[in-house]
Amino acid sequence: MTRGTTNPNRLRRMDRWIAATHGGELRRADDPLAIDLGYGAAPWTAVELLGRLRTVAPRTHVIGIEIEPERVVAARPYTREGLAFRHGGFEVPAPGRPMLIRAANVLRQYDEPEVAAVWERLCARLAPAGGGSRGGLLVEGTCDEIGRRHVWVALGPEGPRTVTFATRLGSLRQPSDLAERLPKALIHRNVPGEPVHAFLRDFDRAWAAAAPYASYGARQRWLRAVRDLTADWPVTDSPARWRQGEVTVAWAALAPKG
Template structure:
């Protein structure tokens, strides 16, 4: 049997600028505009894709989603393994961090798909001609009726 090839996340490490409350307006808009979709379904998992150098956006997203869905979970996904290792200190029930990229690896049972993937800041750091394929890949990972 050939040796197993290590998993290589899809994407590139970006600059990772992260500050507290950086995405508060976006989070509030998601909750206000899409609260009904977020309340629907049995598995309220959201992905903060490319949360950056610090985990603040994932931490804050969990708090804001829980205003409309108290059992919401957030998985912060980051392509830089050092950023994931540093973020693990912030894990708690409902908040986990995973190494990955646009393939959106989710811990837990197979077939678990997010109801929300928030990827705005990471996508804007790519060339425009690369975004359409990434968009299709991310949409394919969403739960039925999920939001990107």
């Protein structure tokens, strides 16, 4: 069981990214089911996930899953059309194959060697690829208590795809401040010789080089720094997402060594 810290809007950056990048898959699905895995002591994140996903895929329904039975009982008064709560864990007790599993701040209490097995188990529950669809999406990551800084890994049925760094730009001193929010698979790899350490080092250098743009605001400085990063790192998104204080990189470029 997690501590269950659940502040309203804590996962807004992750939710907006999911809606923007996975909304098409949800719209095309016959039965678009999303799972909020480990929603915590209060149901706010599941309620908010339903609202945000329905702006892009109105038929989406959400099931919040918690391993602590008392939290499920406390959440049930918030049940409504399209939103339900169930007791469970990584087995994901839900009908069918979800198009989305969101697991935020869940794996932080596990040991790093356990992460791969959890990822594999959750990915096996996703809707499969086929018929022009890339299949379901697992989004697993960590954020601070009020959602200013967030890093997550996106995985499909085939495994990890990307890593996204997202922040409230006005609160950022330098990009490596996000290191403390790296998901469990990466947080202990932020050491010399590991790709994620090299990426954050290069990001800080690009941020420093972009200092003259700070006079136009933190967003313009971030845009310039990310654009410079693309020369050496496989950034997979576009300026439209960079403007939101995000940057997404191919998992293969940041995956731990060994």
